[in-house]
Every structure is written in structure tokens, then in C-alpha cells.
Amino acid sequence: MSVIPCLADRWSEENNNIILAWKQNELSLQPNQDVRKRCYSESHKLLQKTQGIPAATEQLKLELTVSYNTCLFALGFSNPSEMEESLTRSLFRALEAADCPVSSTEPVKLWEDVLRTFGCSVYLPYIHKLLLLQWMLWLMQGQLERVLTLLTQTDSKRECSAPVNLQTETRDLALRLEEDTSLMVAMAAKDLKELLHICTVICQGVEQMKTEKYSEALDVFQEAKGLPSPRSLLAHIHSLTGQTFAKLDQPHCALHYYRKALEVDFSCLGALYQSALVFRQLGNPKAEMEALHLLYSAVQLQSEKGLSSFSLVSPAMLLGGEQMSFISRVPSPSLILHTLANTCVLNGSISDGVECYLDLLASLQSDGKSLVPTENGTCFPRIPMVYLEAGFALLKAQRYSDALVVCEEVITSTLDFIPERLLLDAAEKQHLADSDAVLENMDFVLWAGSARLLQAQAYWKLKDTKEAITHFTRAINQLVKVFVKQKDWKENHLGNSTVMVEKVSTLETAKGQALAGRGLCFLERGQLKEALRDLHLGLQMSPGCKNTEMWLAEILWRLERREEASAHWREAHSTSDRPKSINLPLFLQAWAEETAFDFSDLNKKMEEYIQAKNAKT
Numbered sequence: 270m271s272v273i274p275c276l277a278d279r280w281s282e283e284n285n286n287i288i289l290a291w292k293q294n295e296l297s298l299q300p301n302q303d304v305r306k307r308c309y310s311e312s313h314k315l316l317q318k319t320q321g322i323p324a325a326t327e328q329l330k331l332e333l334t335v336s337y338n339t340c341l342f343a344l345g346f347s348n349p350s351e352m353e354e355s356l357t358r359s360l361f362r363a364l365e366a367a368d369c370p371v372s373s374t375e376p377v378k379l380w381e382d383v384l385r386t387f388g389c390s391v392y393l394p395y396i397h398k399l400l401l402l403q404w405m406l407w408l409m410q411g412q413l414e415r416v417l418t419l420l421t422q423t424d425s426k427r428e429c430s431a432p433v434n435l436q437t438e439t440r441d442l443a444l445r446l447e448e449d450t451s452l453m454v455a456m457a458a459k460d461l462k463e464l465l466h467i468c469t470v471i472c473q474g475v476e477q478m479k480t481e482k483y484s485e486a487l488d489v490f491q492e493a494k495g496l497p498s499p500r501s502l503l504a505h506i507h508s509l510t511g512q513t514f515a516k517l518d519q520p521h522c523a524l525h526y527y528r529k530a531l532e533v534d535f536s537c538l539g540a541l542y543q544s545a546l547v548f549r550q551l552g553n554p555k556a557e558m559e560a561l562h563l564l565y566s567a568v569q570l571q572s573e574k575g576l577s578s579f580s581l582v583s584p585a586m587l588l589g590g591e592q593m594s595f596i597s598r599v600p601s602p603s604l605i606l607h608t609l610a611n612t613c614v615l616n617g618s619i620s621d622g623v624e625c626y627l628d629l630l631a632s633l634q635s636d637g638k639s640l641v642p643t644e645n646g647t648c649f650p651r652i653p654m655v656y657l658e659a660g661f662a663l664l665k666a667q668r669y670s671d672a673l674v675v676c677e678e679v680i681t682s683t684l685d686f687i688p689e690r691l692l693l694d695a696a697e698k699q700h701l702a703d704s705d706a707v708l709e710n711m712d713f714v715l716w717a718g719s720a721r722l723l724q725a726q727a728y729w730k731l732k733d734t735k736e737a738i739t740h741f742t743r744a745i746n747q748l749v750k751v752f753v754k755q756k757d758w759k760e761n762h763l764g765n766s767t768v769m770v771e772k773v774s775t776l777e778t779a780k781g782q783a784l785a786g787r788g789l790c791f792l793e794r795g796q797l798k799e800a801l802r803d804l805h806l807g808l809q810m811s812p813g814c815k816n817t818e819m820w821l822a823e824i825l826w827r828l829e830r831r832e833e834a835s836a837h838w839r840e841a842h843s844t845s846d847r848p849k850s851i852n853l854p855l856f857l858q859a860w861a862e863e864t865a866f867d868f869s870d871l872n873k874k875m876e877e878y879i880q881a882k883n884a885k886t
Contacts, residue, residue, distance in 0.1 A: 276322075276328075277327065277328045277331055280315060280318060280319060280328075280331060280335070281331055281451065281452060283311075283315055284312070284315060284331070284334065284335055284338065284452060284453065285452070285453045287308050287311050287312050287315070287338070288308075288338065288453035288454065288455055289453070290304065290307075290308060291304065291305070291308045291342075291455055291581075295581075305342060305345075305581070306346065308342050308455075309339070309342035309343055309346050312335060312338050312339040312342050313339050313342075313343070315335050315339075316332075316335045316336055316339045316355075319331060319332040319335055320332065320358070320359075320362060324362040324363070324365040324366040325366050326366045326367065326392070329363060329366050329392055329395070330392065330395050330449065330452060331452060332359070332362065333359060333363065333392070333395035333396065333398065333399060334395060334398070334449070334452040334454060336355070336356070336359040336399065337395075337398045337399060337402060337454060337455075337458075338454055338455045339355065340352055340355060340356060340402045341402075341455045341456055341461075341581055341582060342455060342581075343355075344581070344582060344586055345586070349406050349409055349410055352402075352406055353376075353406055356399060356402055356403060356406070357374070357376070357379065359399060360379055360380070360383050360399065361379075363383060363386075363387070363392070363396065364382060364383060364386060367386050367387070369382065369386045376403070376415070377415065377418050377419065377422075380400070380403065380419055380422055381422055383396060384396070384400075384422050384423065393445050394445045394446060394447050394448075394449075394458075395449075397423075397444040397445050397446055397458070398446070398454070398458050400419065400423070400444070401444075401458060401461050401462055401465060403419060404416055404419060404420070404465050404469075405461070405465060405582070405587060407419070408465060408468060408469055408472065408587050408588075409586065409587055409588075409589050410589070411472070411589060411591070411592070413435060413469070413472065413473065413476070416435065416469065417434075417435040417438060420435070420438040420439065420442055421438060423442065423443070423444065424443070435469065435473060436470065436473060436489065436492070439465075439466045439469050439470065440466075440492075442462075442466075444458075444462060446458040446459050446462060455581055456581050456582060461582060463496070463497045463498075464498075464499075464582060464584070464587065465587065466496060467493060467496045467497070467498040467502060467584075468502075468584055468587040468588055470489060470492060470493045470496065471489075471490075471493055471502070471505070471506065471509070471584075471588065471592075471596070472588060472592060473489050474486045474489035474490045474493065474509060474513075475509070475588075475592055475595055475596060477489060478509070478512070478513060478516070478595075479595070481516075483513050483516045483517050484517070486509075486513050487510065487513045487514070487517070490506055490509050490510045490513060491510070493506045494506055494507070494510070499584065500533055500534050501534050501536070501537070501584070502584045503533050503534070504530040504531070504533040504534035504536075504537035504540065505530070505537060505539070505584075505596050505597060507526045507527070507529040507530035507533060507537075507540065508526070508527060508530040508537055508539050508540040508543065508596070508597075509596060510526040511523040511524070511525070511526035511527040511530065511540065511543060512543055514526060515543065515546075515547055515550075520547045520550055520551055523543070523547050524544060524547055526540075527540040527541070527543055527544045527547070528540075528544075535567070536567070536571065537597070538564060538567055538568060538571070538597070538599045539596065539597040539598060539599055541560055541563060541564045541567065541599075542560075542564055542598075542599050542600065542605075544560045545557050545560035545561050545564065545608075548560060549612075554612060554615075554616040555616075557612060558609065558612055558613060558616070558618065558621075561605060561608060561609040561612065562609065564599070564605055565602060565605045565606055565609060568599065568602050568605060569602060601649070602632075603629065603632060603633070603649060604648070604649050606625055606628060606629045606632070607629055607649065607650065607655060609625050610622050610625035610626045610629060610658070610659075610662070611658065611855060613625060614626075614658070614661070614662045614665065614855065615855070619662060619665045619666045620666060622662045623659075623662045623663055623665075623666045623668070626655075626658065626659035626662050626663075627659065629655060629659070630655070630656065630659055630675070633652060633655070651712065651716075653679050653682070653683060653712075653716040654716070654854065656675055656676070656678055656679045656720075657676070657679060657716065657719050657720060657723065657854070657855075657856045658854075658855045658856055659675050660672045660675040660676040660679075660720070660723045660856065661723060661855055661856035663675060664723060664726060664727055664730070667730070669727040669728075669730055669731050670727075672723060672724070672727045673724050673727050673728075676720040676721075676723045676724045676727075677720070677724070679716055679717065679719075679720040680717055680720045680721065683713050683716050683717045683720075684717075686710075686713045687710075687713045687714055687717055687747070687750065688710045688713075688714070688750060689750070690750055690752065691707065691710050691711065691714065691750055691751045691752065692752050693707070693751065693752065693753045693769075693773065704769065707769070708768060708769060708772060711751055711769075711772045711773075711776065712772070714747060714748060714750050714751050714776065715748070715772070715775060715776055715779065717747050718744050718745075718747035718748035718776075718779055718780075718783070719744075719779055719854070719856055719857065721740050721741075721743045721744035721747055721783075722740075722741070722744040722779060722782060722783050722786070723856060724740045725737050725738075725739075725740035725741040725743075725744055725783070725786055725787075726786065728740055729786065729789070729790060734790045734793050734794055737786070737787075737790045738787055738790045738791070738794075741783050741784075741786045741787035741790065742787060744779070744783040745780065745783045745784060745787070748776055748779055748780045748783060749780065751773070751776050753773060771852075775853060775854065775857070777810050777811060778810070778811045778853060778857055779857055780807075780810045780811075781806075781807045781808070781809075781810030781811025781814070781817075782807070782811065782857065783807075784803045784804070784806045784807035784810060785803065785804055785807030785808070785811075785814070785817050785820070786807075787803045788800045788801070788802070788803030788804035788807060788820065789804075789820065791803060792820065792823075792824060797824055797827055797828055800820075800824055801821070801824050801825070801828070804817055804820055804821050804824065805821065808821065815841045816841075816866075818837045818838070818840050818841035819837070819838070819841045819868050819871065821834075821837045822834045822835070822837040822838040822841065822871060822875065823868075823871050825837065826871065826874065826875075831878060834875070835875060835878060835879060835882075838871070838872075838875045
């Protein structure tokens with residue numbers, strides 16, 4: 270009988286040596302993850318030793334402590350089901366040591382038996398440590414209902430009819446968590462309880478947000494701010510509070526809490542990203558660009574440092590990947606850089622936008638990304654779109670040669686994917702799969718045609734009208750590969766209608782711009798009949814363009830067709846450019862301003878003509 274106490278003393282010393290090694294590692298300036306793995310291995314072996322002899326109350330405190338430590342070290346090395354099995358085995362042995370039969374292997378029922386058996390014993394603090402582990406495992410799996418059921422069992426004085434609420438239960442939870450100085454633990458039970466409490470509350474709030482119960486979520490996060498928590502977690506709470514205010518349409522309150530999050534922990538990049546979204550909503554592009562600049566720099570710095578966590582139990586572990594991705598979601602560096610580049614160009618910071626686009630293209634090339642495939646799982650645009658936007662930005666920056674080179678990349682990379690002819694026929698009932706294939710082919714046509722169109726505009730800006738006409742013609746030949754058979758195709762199309770109709774409208778706009786551009790080149794070369802033809806066709810493809818109407822008036826005036834000229838001039842002045850029913854890609858948006866010339870001479874002539882005509886009548 271004297272063997273068991275001797276073994277218990279030796280195993281207690283072994284447990285304490287393992288924990289001492291871990292504590293020293295935690296305190297070092299550069300914690301070593303291998304130490305944790307070694308501690309887990311040694312603690313697991315010790316647990317097997319303690320469970321290799323018959324269960325008895327004499328060594329129950331030791332066995333439950335070793336089980337607690339082993340489970341904590343196992344985080345990151347074992348999956349939750351394996352950890353749950355180990356925890357269940359420890360509970361069985363606890364009941365066995367107390368000569369109490371096991372009535373059920375179902376976890377909730379098993380915990381009822383364990384808490385009833387040890388409720389008033391000296392072993393309760395050790396049982397409560399294992400209860401924290403069960404809470405941890407269920408929280409990691411998002412099983413909040415089971416957590417609630419578990420925590421309600423700890424209150425033996427509760428009336429059966431009393432309402433239960435997880436928020437209240439975690440707030441009022443009374444556990445015996447005093448430590449045994451003779452048996453060291455990897456993490457103080459009090460600290461683990463506090464971390465579980467705050468993470469459970471946050472998890473509740475996130476679930477409320479996901480179900481769009483934003484007022485309820487706000488109440489949860491307001492409570493969470495008053496709980497003990499690490500700085501990084503408090504920053505996330507402020508950020509989530511900001512997101513909730515944003516959803517409640519209170520953007521200035523949202524910005525206040527995003528600022529508080531960054532003051533607590535500047536590495537809370539989710540708050541910086543959400544700030545940029547709010548600035549966009551408020552129509553403050555300068556602040557949005559500043560936020561995106563900071564975000565991109567911070568993400569780059571963070572990726573260089575790496576994000577390895579050496580905490581034994583971290584909030585990221587407890588909340589799980591799905592919850593943490595919601596809490597701290599930040600786009601990829603490529604997507605941030607693209608958003609920044611796009612925002613700069615749209616708001617007139619052309620030189621900054623160009624530099625961002627060039628950095629982005631260099632990044633895409635260094636990553637070895639193909640020009641054609643999508644980047645799955647993100648809202649990152651198709652790679653050719655990025656190249657076309659970069660070409661457009663270079664064109665705006667008057668870097669015409671660079672724009673030509675970038676657009677040539679799109680042309681050569683899409684060459685093998687462009688169909689000879691794509692007929693859109695409403696009479697043919699296309700299956701969804703066929704419709705997706707049609708959409709893909711339309712994209713290739715649009716990209717190649719738009720690249721030619723941008724190159725033509727570059728040559729036009731370089732005053733090389735001959736080369737510009739050549740590229741406008743190539744753009745037209747490319748874009749007319751998509752042919753709509755019926756005029757009422759848009760109304761009758763049975764496939765992916767909304768997206769399909771928008772793509773057809775975008776293609777028609779591009780055709781209209783290419784025809785009008787070629788018409789202007791012909792006009793500059795004095796070929797008035799060819800210019801008139803192309804501008805008429807361009808206006809048919811993309812009606813409502815005020816500048817095209819003005820150019821037609823100019824040509825008709827030169828051709829002595831005064832009445833027709835005045836009709837187009839009146840049309841141009843009766844309405845502004847029609848509002849677009851589709852969202853045009855960035856590289857097709859500047860046509861109106863690029864063709865906006867000084868029409869003061871034409872206006873003077875037309876006014877005089879109309880006045881003279883009116884005087885005669």
C-alpha cells in the first residue's frame with residue numbers, strides 16, 4: 270500500500286517540472302513552440318501513468334490536475350473530439366474512484382452525475398477545472414446551448430422553473446477555483462474562466478449580428494467592454510461595437526468605436542478596414558484613402574512579422590476560425606491595394622492610383638497568377654480587369670507608352686480564349702451551364718476589345734490618328750463578335766438574365782465608344798462622311814451621349830446640312846448625358862470627359878442660325 274503514495278509524490282514532482290518548463294518558456298523573450306509540444310507529450314505520458322492504475326480518491330486530485338494540464342497543452346495538437354474523449358475518460362475515472370455508477374455516457378448527463386457526486390467534496394475545485402475544459406471545447410465548436418446547459422448545472426439551488434440565459438449564467442457563475450500549491454497548473458483556472466466568460470459573451474454578440482439583431486448585439490458588446498480581457502480582445506470588442514453602430518445606420522458612432530479599437534491595439538486591422546468602409550459611405554474619399562494606405566502598410570508589416578501565437582489558450586482558439594474570420598475580417602493585401610488604386614483614380618489622385626496599380630501588377634506577376642483565372646473565394650476582380658484599369662490609369666496620367674504595353678498583355682493573354690462568333694438568340698432556351706459559358710466568352714471579348722479601345726485612345730492622344738483608326742477598327746471587330754439576334758433579346762432571355770443583360774449593355778457601350786472614337790479620328794483627318802457614319806453608329810450603340818450629339822452637329826454643319834445639325838445640337842442641349850442603367854467598368858467611364866472639347870464656336874454658330882431662322886418665321 271505504500272507504493273501508491275510514493276508514486277503519487279513522484280508523479281506530482283513530474284507534473285510540476287513540466288509546468289515549470291512551460292512557465293520559463295512563457296517568460297522568455299522568444300517563446301519556443303517546440304517547448305509546448307514537448308510539454309504536451311510529457312504531460313500526456315504522465316496522464317497515461319496515472320490512469321494506468323485503479324482509480325482511487327487518494328490520487329484523484331493529481332490525476333484531475335494532470336488531465337487539466339494535458340488538455341490545455343493539447344490545444345493545437347489534438348482535435349476537439351480526441352480532447353473530449355480524454356476528458357470523458359477522466360470523468361469516468363472520477364466516478365469510479367467515488368464508487369459511483371455511470372448512468373449515461375451522454376456528456377450532459379455525465380456532468381450531472383459528476384457534479385452531484387462531488388458537489389460538496391474537497392475534490393470540487395478539481396472537478397470545476399475540468400468543467401472549464403468542457404466549456405472551452407463546446408465554445409470552440411460554437412455549441413452555446415450545451416454550454417448553457419452545463420453552466421446551469423453548477424447552481425444546485427436554482428429553481429427548475431427559473432428562466433435561463435447564457436449571458437446571465439456566465440455573469441453569475443460561481444465556481445470553486447482555488448489552486449493547490451502542491452500541484453502546479455499550466456494556466457490558472459481563474460484566468461481561464463475570465464477568458465471563457467469574455468469569449469462566450471463575444472460569441473453571443475456575433476451570433477446576434479449574424480441574425481441581424483443589431484440592438485441586442487450592441488447590448489452584449491456593451492457588457493463585454495466591462496469584463497476583464499486582453500488588450501487585443503478589447504480592441505475587437507470596440508471594433509464589433511462599431512460594426513453594430515454601422516449596421517444601425519449610425520456611422521459617426523461607428524467611427525468613434527473604430528478609433529477606440531485602434532487606440533487600444535493598432536494591430537486591430539479590422540477596425541481600420543471598417544473605418545475605410547464608413548468613410549466611403551460618408552463620401553469622404555480623402556479619409557478613405559488615408560485609411561486604406563495605413564491598412565495596406567499594416568497588413569504588409571504584419572505578414573512580414575508573422576502571426577504565430579504562443580499563448581496557451583488564445584481568444585482565436587476559443588472563438589474558432591469562423592467566428593474570428595467574422596470578427597477580424599480584413600481583405601487580402603492584393604484586394605486592399607486594388608481598392609486603394611481604384612479609389613485614388615476615381616477621386617482624381619491619378620499619380621497615386623497609377624503607382625498602386627503598378628505595385629499590384631508587380632505583385633500579381635511575382636505570385637505567378639495567371640491573367641485569366643479568377644481568384645476563388647474573394648471579391649478580387651478578374652485579373653484582366655485589373656490590367657485594363659491599370660491601363661486606363663496610365664492613360665489618364667498621360668503615360669501613353671506604358672498604357673499600350675499593359676493593354677497588350679491583356680490582348681496576348683486572351684487571344685486563345687476568344688470565340689469566332691457568339692450569337693445570343695432568345696429563341697434558344699439555354700441551360701444555366703451554357704449561360705455561364707456564354708458569360709465567360711463575353712468577358713474575353715469585352716477584355717480584348719477594351720484593351721484595343723484603350724490603345725486606340727492612347728494613339729489618339731499621341732496625335733497618331735492613322736494608328737488610332739487602326740486600333741479603333743480592331744476594337745470594333747473584336748466587340749462585334751458578340752451578336753444579339755433579336756431586338757427584344759434582353760426581355761426574352763431565359764438564362765442568367767440580370768448579369769447577361771448588363772454584360773450585353775457594357776459591350777454595346779464599348780462598341781459605341783470605339784465607333785465614336787474612330788469617327789473623331791476621321792473628322793480630324795477631314796474624312797467627314799466616314800466620321801458621320803461612325804458617329805451615327807456610335808450614338809445608336811450608346812444613345813444619350815451629349816458629346817457625340819455635339820460632334821454630329823459639327824460634322825453636319827460642315828456638310829451644309831444645317832437643319833439636321835440644329836436638331837442634334839438641340840438634342841445635346843435639351844438633356845444632359847443620360848444616367849447609366851448599368852455600372853460601367855472603370856476603363857469605360859471617362860469617354861464623355863475625354864471627348865469634351867470647346868464647342869463655343871459651334872454654339873455661337875448654332876444660336877445665330879436658330880435666331881435667324883426664327884426671325885424669318
